[in-house]
Amino acid sequence: MGFNARGVWAIYKFELHRFRRTLLTGLLTPVITTSLYFIVFGSAIGSRMTEIGGVPYGAFIVPGLIMLSMFTESIFNASFGIYMPKWSGTIYELLSAPISAFETVLAYVGAAATKSMIVGLVILVTANFFVDLQILHPFWTAAFFVLIATTFCLFGFIIGIWAKSFEQLQVIPMLIIMPLTFLGGAFYSIDMLPAAWRTVTLFNPIVYLISGFRWSFYGKGDVSVEISMAATLGFFGLCLAVIWWIFRTGYRLKS
Amino acid sequence: MRAADNQSTDSAPGGGFSGTAQVPVISISGLSKTYQGGFQALKSVDLEIRKGEIFALLGPNGAGKTTMISIVCGIVTPSTGKVIADGHDIQRDYRAARTKIGLVPQELHTDQFERVIDTVNFSRGLFGKPRNPAYVEKILRDLTLWEKRNNKIMELSGGMKRRVMIAKALSHEPDILFLDEPTAGVDVELRRDMWALVHQLRTSGVTIILTTHYIEEAEEMADRVGVINKGELILVEEKATLMKKLGRKTLTLNLAEPMTAIPDGLSDWKLTIKADGNELEYEFDANAERTGVPSLLRRTSDLGIAFKDLNTRQSSLEEIFVGLVSDRKGEK
Numbered sequence: 043m044g045f046n047a048r049g050v051w052a053i054y055k056f057e058l059h060r061f062r063r064t065l066l067t068g069l070l071t072p073v074i075t076t077s078l079y080f081i082v083f084g085s086a087i088g089s090r091m092t093e094i095g096g097v098p099y100g101a102f103i104v105p106g107l108i109m110l111s112m113f114t115e116s117i118f119n120a121s122f123g124i125y126m127p128k129w130s131g132t133i134y135e136l137l138s139a140p141i142s143a144f145e146t147v148l149a150y151v152g153a154a155a156t157k158s159m160i161v162g163l164v165i166l167v168t169a170n171f172f173v174d175l176q177i178l179h180p181f182w183t184a185a186f187f188v189l190i191a192t193t194f195c196l197f198g199f200i201i202g203i204w205a206k207s208f209e210q211l212q213v214i215p216m217l218i219i220m221p222l223t224f225l226g227g228a229f230y231s232i233d234m235l236p237a238a239w240r241t242v243t244l245f246n247p248i249v250y251l252i253s254g255f256r257w258s259f260y261g262k263g264d265v266s267v268e269i270s271m272a273a274t275l276g277f278f279g280l281c282l283a284v285i286w287w288i289f290r291t292g293y294r295l296k297s
Numbered sequence: 298m299r300a301a302d303n304q305s306t307d308s309a310p311g312g313g314f315s316g317t318a319q320v321p322v323i324s325i326s327g328l329s330k331t332y333q334g335g336f337q338a339l340k341s342v343d344l345e346i347r348k349g350e351i352f353a354l355l356g357p358n359g360a361g362k363t364t365m366i367s368i369v370c371g372i373v374t375p376s377t378g379k380v381i382a383d384g385h386d387i388q389r390d391y392r393a394a395r396t397k398i399g400l401v402p403q404e405l406h407t408d409q410f411e412r413v414i415d416t417v418n419f420s421r422g423l424f425g426k427p428r429n430p431a432y433v434e435k436i437l438r439d440l441t442l443w444e445k446r447n448n449k450i451m452e453l454s455g456g457m458k459r460r461v462m463i464a465k466a467l468s469h470e471p472d473i474l475f476l477d478e479p480t481a482g483v484d485v486e487l488r489r490d491m492w493a494l495v496h497q498l499r500t501s502g503v504t505i506i507l508t509t510h511y512i513e514e515a516e517e518m519a520d521r522v523g524v525i526n527k528g529e530l531i532l533v534e535e536k537a538t539l540m541k542k543l544g545r546k547t548l549t550l551n552l553a554e555p556m557t558a559i560p561d562g563l564s565d566w567k568l569t570i571k572a573d574g575n576e577l578e579y580e581f582d583a584n585a586e587r588t589g590v591p592s593l594l595r596r597t598s599d600l601g602i603a604f605k606d607l608n609t610r611q612s613s614l615e616e617i618f619v620g621l622v623s624d625r626k627g628e629k
């Protein structure tokens with residue numbers, strides 16, 4: 043047996059089944075949140091800030107909004123997926139099963155990414171009710187979409203393995219990812235910032251992800267799309283490397 | 298005095314088992330484990346489990362039983378040593394090894410929100426086996442869980458949850474089954490069922506390694522017994538041989554007339570007065586060159602002590618085990 047496909051499928055199905063139990067809240071939440079963003083940002087603020095670089099403000103924030111939800115969803119789903127068995131003790135079964143580290147990650151991250159992509163699509167569809175959307179480079183949109191969902195799920199997986207408590211599970215998304223996302227150009231173009239702040243912002247990796255994704259919609263980004271893609275791939279590779287190290291050393295999984 | 302024994306000491310040990318299958322299905326060599334923090338839970342253990350046997354691992358709390366099982370099953374990484382399961386190194390060739398092994402851990406770890414049938418099907422898939430509804434149904438029926446198959450695990454009683462864990466462990470048709478305290482917190486009737494199940498599994502060729510604190514369980518089920526204490530395997534023996542070798546016997550004389558004190562003439566024997574002076578008890582080593590029984594009987598008749606009846610009793614595994622562990626404590 044070179045590849046335990048049935049094992050991967052079993053975990054994948056199990057995880058999606060877990061999501062299905064909370065399907066309604068899981069999908070209603072992003073719909074409501076997105077609608078609220080459009081009411082607050084799109085209507086209230088957008089009425090005074092008609093366009094950014096030729097894109098109506100309401101449409102401008104859509105790619106950022108999708109990314110925002112996908113970061114949160116991916117990290118939350120993937121970290122919970124692996125933290126729960128650790129916490130409840132059912133991880134014994136995973137550790138005693140003939141399944142490799144790669145297969146385990148594939149199954150958990152695959153399931154979490156599936157869910158966050160569903161959420162991303164729901165937001166896209168919801169946004170379409172509020173504003174006119176156009177996607178100039180659908181191939182790039184899809185590439186960023188899948189890659190970013192996967193990367194953040196890998197990142198969430200790492201957090202889930204690292205966390206020793208529910209509090210630790212929340213701390214990185216709350217203290218690091220949230221601020222970086224809000225400062226990452228989801229709601230504005232970094233060109234609108236004073237020069238000094240613009241330079242500081244360029245150290246925020248989230249800027250590159252959002253910029254690239256937005257470029258695929260409107261053909262305009264804060265940085266070039268190649269740089270965005272390189273940053274995305276770099277983050278992806280970094281997460282893979284950390285996970286490889288975790289499994290090689292058994293870090294926090296086996297005593 | 299042989300005739301007086303109600304349990305003959307020279308009946309064949311090990312039942313029909315010994316000699317039939319000596320192929321080790323698991324061989325553990327030089328296995329030790331030092332946990333983070335420096336505690337050494339296992340100290341260079343060597344052990345061979347024979348194909349098709351029921352092996353009982355006994356030992357006090359914290360002896361290292363679960364640690365040893367967890368290493369073989371891949372949950373804990375060993376510090377040193379090697380384990381071969383069914384011809385496969387558990388680390389290098391973990392896929393092949395783990396496919397053969399089923400584990401029922403000591404603690405009840407279940408996915409509370411899942412249905413019984415789903416969780417069992419999940420386990421089977423996780424171990425790479427194709428769906429087999431008929432087989433899963435059979436396991437659930439054997440474990441009297443079939444009626445509960447559509448219930449969520451959180452709706453089951455503790456004993457039922459433990460049976461769900463057994464069903465999960467059996468779902469991929471393992472050849473080797475580890476049961477870490479399978480009957481902890483299980484009522485008497487269910488325990489009998491469990492014993493029957495274990496025997497049935499053994500008949501179908503499954504090798505079973507179990508730990509237990511109920512000595513009567515080992516006595517009832519095991520072919521061989523291993524005793525582990527403070528991380529060291531201090532004894533491995535055929536159950537019957539163990540009982541014969543280490544078994545202490547007690548001779549009880551039912552006195553015709555009660556006595557209040559042991560007569561001076563009997564002070565050479567370690568005697569105790571029992572049952573309000575109606576019984577005289579003598580504990581002896583059945584394997585000793587001289588048991589002291591014939592001379593005791595001669596002396597009693599010399600002293601004119603009459604008895605109505607006499608019988609001997611062999612000590613249980615529990616008594617043997619307590620003796621062993623406390624001896625060890627004494628050494629240190």
Ligand SMILES: Nc1ncnc2c1ncn2[C@@H]1O[C@H](COP(=O)(O)OP(=O)(O)OP(=O)(O)O)[C@@H](O)[C@H]1O
Nearest residue numbers: 297332336338356357358359360361362363364365
């Ligand atoms: N993850 C761990 N980290 C540190 N020490 C541990 C760990 N797991 C077990 N130990 C220690 O190792 C020793 C052996 O534990 P183990 O669980 O193997 O005992 P046991 O024989 O199964 O006991 P019991 O009969 O109570 O189940 C104990 O002293 C325990 O405290």
Ligand SMILES: [Mg+2]
Nearest residue numbers: 362363403477
């Ligand atoms: Mg234990």
